[in-house]
Amino acid sequence: MNVSDIIDAIGGEIVARGFFLVDVSVSKDNDIILTIESEEGIVELDDCVSLSRFFETKFDREAEDYSLTVSSAGLDQPFKVLKQFQKAVGTKVEVSLKGGRKMVAELVAADEAGITVRYAVREAVEGKKKKELVEHTETYPMDQVNAVRPYIEFN
Numbered sequence: 295m296n297v298s299d300i301i302d303a304i305g306g307e308i309v310a311r312g313f314f315l316v317d318v319s320v321s322k323d324n325d326i327i328l329t330i331e332s333e334e335g336i337v338e339l340d341d342c343v344s345l346s347r348f349f350e351t352k353f354d355r356e357a358e359d360y361s362l363t364v365s366s367a368g369l370d371q372p373f374k375v376l377k378q379f380q381k382a383v384g385t386k387v388e389v390s391l392k393g394g395r396k397m398v399a400e401l402v403a404a405d406e407a408g409i410t411v412r413y414a415v416r417e418a419v420e421g422k423k424k425k426e427l428v429e430h431t432e433t434y435p436m437d438q439v440n441a442v443r444p445y446i447e448f449n
Contacts, residue, residue: 295324295358303352304328308345313337314377316367324360329367331378337366372441379404379442386445387411392438398445408435409442 297318308315308330317329330337330345342364349362373379379401387401389411399413410433416425 295320295326295353295360300326300328300349300353304345304349307348311341311345313341313345314375316374316378324358326360326362328362328364329374330364331367331381333377333381342366369444369446372443376404376406379409382442382444386447388441388443388445389434390440390442391434392440401442402431403433406436408433409439410434 297320300318300320301315305315312333313330314333315328316331317327319327328345328349330342332341346362346364349364353360367374367378373382382401383404385401386398388396388398389409390396397411397413399411401409402412403410410431412429412431414427414429417428419426419428
């Protein structure tokens, strides 16, 4: 069993249910992991179960000899596909850039070319004694971005 067969067989169903595919992996032992995310809202356990059942109508477990795991993209996991970036526009994210720079910022825009983020830092401002909060908006090409993940804030 290969990734393209899986996508061909269930890709339409994933979209019809209001999800998109984040990742498909198939090990040499036919251990299949499908990772999905909701177009809007969250993925419920029942969603994973029903998609797993649909998968089983397309592939005979006895003939293919596979194990299947259907899961949602984790909150602590970096984004893998453009739709995840686009869904997160307007939210806080953790950005890790090549070269080691890290920041928490609002994701302002995302496309195939790169991401645009907005963040504020305390900086010395000419003519002022105290540092002030200065807002920056910067765009980074995707080849300069190591990882972007949702920012989880505990109040």
